[in-house]
Amino acid sequence: MESNPNIKTWTPATMVMVVLIIVGISVGLYRMIYGLGATTNLNDAYPWGFWLGLDVLGGVAMAAGGFIIACAVYLFNWKKYRPIVRPAILTAFLGYLMAVLALFLDIGHPFRLWHPSIMWQYQSVMWVVAMHVIFYTTTLALEFSPMLFERLGWEKARRAVGKIMVGAVIFGVMLSTLHQSSLGAVFLISPSKMSPLWWDTKLPFHFLVSAVAMGLAMVSFETALSKKFLHHEVDKEIFTGLARGLLIVLGFYLLLKLYQLFTVASPAMAFDGSVEGNMYLLEMFLGVILPVAILAVKKYRNDLKVIFAVNIIVIIGVILNRMNVCLFSQESYGAWRGLGYSPSWKEFLVSLGVISIGVFLYKMSAKHLPLFSH
Amino acid sequence: MKSKVASSHDKQLGGVTRRDFVKFCTGVAASMGLPLTVAPKMAEAVTSPQRPPVIWLSGQECTGCVESLLRTHHPAIDSLIFDLISLEYSETLNAGAGHQAEHHRELSIEANKGKFILVVDGAIPVKDGGVYCQIAGKPVLDILNETAPHAAAVIAIGSCAAWGGVPAAEPNPTGATPVHEILKDKGIPVVNIPGCPPNPYNFLSTVIHFVTFNKLPALDDKMRPKFAYSRLIHENCERRPHFDAGRFAEEFGDEGHRKGYCLYKLGCKGPETYNNCSTLHFGDVATTGCWPVGTGAPCFGCSEAGVGFDSPLFSKARVSFPTPPAQAPEAVPEKGSGAKSFAYGVAGAAVGATAVALANTRGKDED
Numbered sequence: 027m028e029s030n031p032n033i034k035t036w037t038p039a040t041m042v043m044v045v046l047i048i049v050g051i052s053v054g055l056y057r058m059i060y061g062l063g064a065t066t067n068l069n070d071a072y073p074w075g076f077w078l079g080l081d082v083l084g085g086v087a088m089a090a091g092g093f094i095i096a097c098a099v100y101l102f103n104w105k106k107y108r109p110i111v112r113p114a115i116l117t118a119f120l121g122y123l124m125a126v127l128a129l130f131l132d133i134g135h136p137f138r139l140w141h142p143s144i145m146w147q148y149q150s151v152m153w154v155v156a157m158h159v160i161f162y163t164t165t166l167a168l169e170f171s172p173m174l175f176e177r178l179g180w181e182k183a184r185r186a187v188g189k190i191m192v193g194a195v196i197f198g199v200m201l202s203t204l205h206q207s208s209l210g211a212v213f214l215i216s217p218s219k220m221s222p223l224w225w226d227t228k229l230p231f232h233f234l235v236s237a238v239a240m241g242l243a244m245v246s247f248e249t250a251l252s253k254k255f256l257h258h259e260v261d262k263e264i265f266t267g268l269a270r271g272l273l274i275v276l277g278f279y280l281l282l283k284l285y286q287l288f289t290v291a292s293p294a295m296a297f298d299g300s301v302e303g304n305m306y307l308l309e310m311f312l313g314v315i316l317p318v319a320i321l322a323v324k325k326y327r328n329d330l331k332v333i334f335a336v337n338i339i340v341i342i343g344v345i346l347n348r349m350n351v352c353l354f355s356q357e358s359y360g361a362w363r364g365l366g367y368s369p370s371w372k373e374f375l376v377s378l379g380v381i382s383i384g385v386f387l388y389k390m391s392a393k394h395l396p397l398f399s400h
Numbered sequence: 401m402k403s404k405v406a407s408s409h410d411k412q413l414g415g416v417t418r419r420d421f422v423k424f425c426t427g428v429a430a431s432m433g434l435p436l437t438v439a440p441k442m443a444e445a446v447t448s449p450q451r452p453p454v455i456w457l458s459g460q461e462c463t464g465c466v467e468s469l470l471r472t473h474h475p476a477i478d479s480l481i482f483d484l485i486s487l488e489y490s491e492t493l494n495a496g497a498g499h500q501a502e503h504h505r506e507l508s509i510e511a512n513k514g515k516f517i518l519v520v521d522g523a524i525p526v527k528d529g530g531v532y533c534q535i536a537g538k539p540v541l542d543i544l545n546e547t548a549p550h551a552a553a554v555i556a557i558g559s560c561a562a563w564g565g566v567p568a569a570e571p572n573p574t575g576a577t578p579v580h581e582i583l584k585d586k587g588i589p590v591v592n593i594p595g596c597p598p599n600p601y602n603f604l605s606t607v608i609h610f611v612t613f614n615k616l617p618a619l620d621d622k623m624r625p626k627f628a629y630s631r632l633i634h635e636n637c638e639r640r641p642h643f644d645a646g647r648f649a650e651e652f653g654d655e656g657h658r659k660g661y662c663l664y665k666l667g668c669k670g671p672e673t674y675n676n677c678s679t680l681h682f683g684d685v686a687t688t689g690c691w692p693v694g695t696g697a698p699c700f701g702c703s704e705a706g707v708g709f710d711s712p713l714f715s716k717a718r719v720s721f722p723t724p725p726a727q728a729p730e731a732v733p734e735k736g737s738g739a740k741s742f743a744y745g746v747a748g749a750a751v752g753a754t755a756v757a758l759a760n761t762r763g764k765d766e767d
Contacts, residue, residue, distance in 0.1 A: 071738075072739065301738065301739075301740050301743050301744075304743075304744075304747070305743055305747060308747050308750065308751070312750055312751070312754055316754075329761070331760065331761045332761045334757075334760075334761075335757040335758050335760060335761045338753065338754070338757035339754050339757055339758075342750045342753050342754055342757075343750075345750075346746065346747075346750050349746055353739050353742070353743070354739055354742075354743040354746075356738070356739075357738040357739055357740060357743065358738070359738075360738035360739060361738040361740075365738075366738055366739060366740075366741075367738070367739040367742060368739060368741055368742035368745070369742065
């Protein structure tokens with residue numbers, strides 16, 4: 027029995043994904059056997075590379091849509107968004123699973139991933155991040171479970187979860203805001219490594235606000251994709267509502283970033299032609315200024331095709347921001363240390379595999395679980 | 401006596417300004433590991449009217465040592481031979497020639513008995529009565545034997561004079577012999593400044609030390625000044641971290657060679673050669689890597705008896721001291737330039753994706 031029999035399992039895209047997953051898993055096994063040094067180009071100046079920047083930081087930011095929509099639907103009772111609450115939660119759940127998977131491969135001793143849950147080091151932001159990941163992934167699993175119980179016909183279990191759902195959502199929102207911001211707080215330790223264009227004591231807030239923007243864009247983006255490929259019909263109002271929210275959040279983010287540019291860094295640093303300056307300009311233009319400029323026009327804000335494009339741009343911009351914070355803001359430091367970094371092909375393959383796993387699981391869930399039942 | 405050096409700040413010492421000159425003395429003091437306070441004393445000594453007379457004999461040599469000395473700029477050779485020392489005789493730099501020059505040497509030896517410094521470059525052939533190297537019809541062996549007993553100090557400059565060098569290479573047809581072996585019987589000590597050529601400042605420093613303190617600098621068991629020859633080249637080599645980390649140039653012009661990796665596998669004799677090349681570079685350009693290893697040429701052990709002109713050029717040197725394991729952290733990381741190319745790659749991908757996304761907004765809205 028399938029929830030959406032009109033979704034075909036074996037399409038060319040799916041087959042490509044399966045190949046990428048197999049390759050990614052193979053390289054992942056290689057990393058488990060031969061270690062990080064043999065697999066990645068990480069070094070002393072760049073201990074956090076592509077996996078951290080894209081899969082963990084990007085993946086977690088992508089997952090922000092889960093808590094935003096859950097909050098809107100379960101806490102604020104904005105019924106309009108009910109059709110997309112399950113896809114949003116699923117995305118968040120898969121995003122976190124991918125982040126955990128990437129983290130598992132990225133840390134030096136993968137099988138010590140559970141250590142923070144037993145060995146508490148509450149002076150450390152890293153410990154906070156680890157605990158958040160553990161708790162929030164569990165919470166997301168709980169928020170996700172009704173779909174599974176419905177599919178399996180476990181009515182009792184579903185009703186039990188339904189009773190604590192609001193509590194779980196409140197807990198999840200709390201954890202999520204803390205987790206998104208504490209991922210930024212991790213970087214507070216390296217003011218001397220990072221360019222002031224990014225480093226700021228308010229970096230955690232930047233991370234939270236940009237994650238909200240990314241979450242909104244991501245939910246809107248994948249709803250549009252589901253509509254097109256998975257034949258999931260939704261009202262146009264959902265898209266325009268999300269676009270309006272995106273405009274507000276991005277506008278606020280722009281103010282935050284400008285305040286930081288003028289108080290902590292200086293505009294001249296952005297225009298000095300250095301790698302940091304150029305990447306900052308690109309990130310700000312693509313991820314913030316361009317979307318705000320487009321969405322500010324009412325005509326475009328109501329055009330689904332434009333909204334779709336803007337969503338993509340915002341997603342690219344925020345991922346660019348995470349890569350910048352994690353890697354390129356430290357260009358001067360890396361050059362001073364005499365060390366360079368560009369990911370090895372193995373790192374690329376693993377990242378592709380991890381992303382493919384996420385997309386593949388989403389598609390399989392859409393096919394087999396009551397994802398779009400209203 | 402009023403100090404000649406301190407008397408006037410604008411007074412020139414034979415083309416050398418006072419400032420440059422004191423700087424030179426300070427440099428000499430530093431390179432010998434002496435306190436900087438001796439620099440003025442050195443300046444006094446080398447500018448005293450009683451300039452130390454120097455007689456320079458040449459045996460089987462290529463004039464490379466003299467040539468390298470001619471290239472010094474702190475001080476330049478002219479101020480050295482006219483103002484600092486009194487060069488009484490040198491085949492390369494003599495103003496006169498033939499019997500006139502020989503006569504002056506004899507006069508000078510007579511006049512400066514027990515006071516002059518005898519410098520010898522080149523090995524001395526002893527086979528067949530020393531007939532293989534003659535000056536003015538006289539074997540250089542005899543000239544040396546006549547001159548050395550009257551010298552205040554004997555300095556053998558260059559590998560040939562110090563331990564035989566090229567002329568003494570197998571099968572040594574002329575019986576080329578180092579200076580100290582010839583003078584051993586007479587009980588005359590010889591300071592050896594080996595090298596092919598040696599760094600001219602090692603020689604200058606030795607001379608000035610003698611002029612200042614009236615005694616020779618501390619010498620090792622092979623009579624080499626300790627300030628220059630107490631350490632292996634390998635110990636202070638700028639490429640040493642590569643050696644310790646196991647990064648070697650495998651052949652000339654390969655990736656490792658171009659990246660400045662260790663030249664050990666190309667036959668660098670730094671690990672068995674005692675000299676200060678790795679800390680005191682050549683050509684008066686201080687620390688710009690102007691020395692063989694710095695330019696990518698393996699050390700061939702020119703200054704070490706039994707290594708230079710003896711062991712094969714490309715054979716691996718014997719490493720005398722154990723080194724840290726290859727997994728020890730590197731002291732000087734490989735040269736890099738941050739994540740620039742990767743950053744711009746990501747930037748390009750982002751711009752491309754944005755362009756595609758925007759291009760797809762054309763056309764009619766489906767709803």
